Amino acid sequence: MSTTTPASDTRAVPQALTTRTRPKRPGPLSTTWTFTWRALLKIKHDPDQLYSSFILPIMFTLVFTYLFGGALAGSTSDYLQFLMPGILVMTVIMINMYTGISLNTDITKGIFDRFRGLSIWRPGILAGALLGDALRYTIALVVVTLLGLLLGFRPEGGVLGVLGAVLFLQLFAFCLGWMWNAAGLVLKSPESVNQLSSMVLFPLVFASNVFVETSTMPGWLQVVVNVNPITHAVTAVRGLTGGTLTAEQFTWALVACGVLLLVFAPLSMYLFRSKSLR
Amino acid sequence: MTAVEPAIETSGLVKAFGETRAVDGVDLVVPTGGVYGFLGPNGAGKTTTIRMLATLLQPDAGTARVLGHDLLREPDEIRARMSLTGQYASVDEQLTGAENLVLLGRLLGFAKADAAARGEELLDVFGLTEAAGKQVKDYSGGMRRRLDIAASVVVTPDLLFLDEPTTGLDPRSRNQVWDMIRALVAAGTTVLLTTQYLEEADHLADRVAVIDRGRIVAEGTPGELKRSVGSGTVHVRLADPAQRGDAETVLARVIGGEVHRDADANALSVVSSDLERVGTALVELSRAGIAVSGYRLAEPSLDEVFFALTGHPADVDEKGEEAAA
Incomplete structure (x- = not known):
């Protein structure tokens, strides 16, 4: 009896342990919501990660608008109207990679094993995290949009157009998030997920129409840019906020989302179940 | 079920x-x-x-x-x-x-x-x-x-x-x-x-x-594992430390093996799990006029068990094991 902290009175333990009432197994929705709640708690406890995700889009907005904007579009104000929709897409993408990093952290730290050892609806683990991310996107999009408005961004599409863009970006990020889930399941450490995402994201963001019109580029580059799903997302957001969206543009954006989802969601679920999992 | x-x-x-x-x-x-x-x-x-x-x-x-x-x-x-x-x-x-x-x-x-x-x-x-x-x-x-x-x-x-x-x-x-x-x-x-x-x-x-x-x-069971390895230790405690030399001779003759002089001047120990010989040794000590104030048979520790079963100590790390393999 060398343990004498009053709180760890072991005689009280058996009483707490004889309650074997096992409640009914929760359904998919309840499980997903519980994991969403967990994701929200993480935002509450560690908001720094959220703050740091604003910095890059804000820097890019300022640098591109005031440094290159005049040269690129004739006036900084005209360029800002062009740039802001692209920056909104970039904002979401930058937060998006944390999906993979936090999944990988769960695996390497061991809590993933605890979840896998439970009799639960397993896709809820991933789905809940993605829903929690939706709140991050919303917060970040509001902050970046407000900054844009402050600098002189005047979306022709009005409030409805901007809301439509936010909704579309939620869908796009949800679909793209599966790519990071797959990376989070395969790679060895949260750091390597971070490295990979930086290596993939920067080329993808620059080889798109985020910063300049595709038509200004050489033909071979236009081919690359046009298969980049980010390009279609930017076109859709530009169309929504500008009130000029065509059915064709929107269809292509949905196709981009669909392709990402169809490739990476099944891949993630396969890796998730795979026995080769550490 | x-x-x-x-x-x-x-x-x-x-x-x-x-x-x-x-x-x-x-x-x-x-x-x-x-x-x-x-x-x-x-x-x-x-x-x-x-x-x-x-x-x-x-x-x-x-x-x-x-x-x-x-x-x-x-x-x-x-x-x-x-x-x-x-x-x-x-x-x-x-x-x-x-x-x-x-x-x-x-x-x-x-x-x-x-x-x-x-x-x-x-x-x-x-x-x-x-x-x-x-x-x-x-x-x-x-x-x-x-x-x-x-x-x-x-x-x-x-x-x-x-x-x-x-x-x-x-x-x-x-x-x-x-x-x-x-x-x-x-x-x-x-x-x-x-x-x-x-x-x-x-x-x-x-x-x-x-x-x-x-x-x-x-x-x-832990007990079975220890017994399967066999070698327990007999600890003998003498009334008079001056007789330790004589006692050592008797134990070495009857039980065999190496008799260990413990830090305590009254104590001796020897590795054995043969209860019959241990009994004989106690009688022989008495005959030789050596007063025994106490004795104890200790089971082998699981460390000894592990060594006996695997041929290597329990605390090798992964690298050591690979090197040994």
């Missing part, structure tokens, strides 16, 4: 990682109730075996029944009645202790209020009430361990896997964890515990399997 069915029964379990056969044909019967110790050095295959039995890793070959259910066909039935506390604390470091337990409670199907009440109850018995609102990343190793075990018993499992539950803990925290394991067993949970500490197996386990290089090399 009857009451006498073992909690775990495996036959020829194999798991290979590339060229390495981490688990190489494990046959195991873990009776229902009590603590079953799974003893072996780092890299012996303990964790791999336990992860297979806890449905986290698919075996390459072999079969297993856990709590009466087939491991491969009914993993969800097994998951509903067992918990695993892994080697690294499997709780969410960013969440508070209370939030961790509510999270588990909700996933097990408790309503929010019930999950919170159950969480408070567990925090109390595990001595974590004061730290309930702190993020787990600020917990000490012992607190983390206790929270980890609490998370495993939100609904008391019928079978609890504990993978090296006391590795890295100070003696006080280790004793706390031991107390909790005993309490769980008293409440009817079967505990399968891996450890590389022979002392831990000796203190807690009703039965022990010794695993080395993916194979079970011995199985039985």
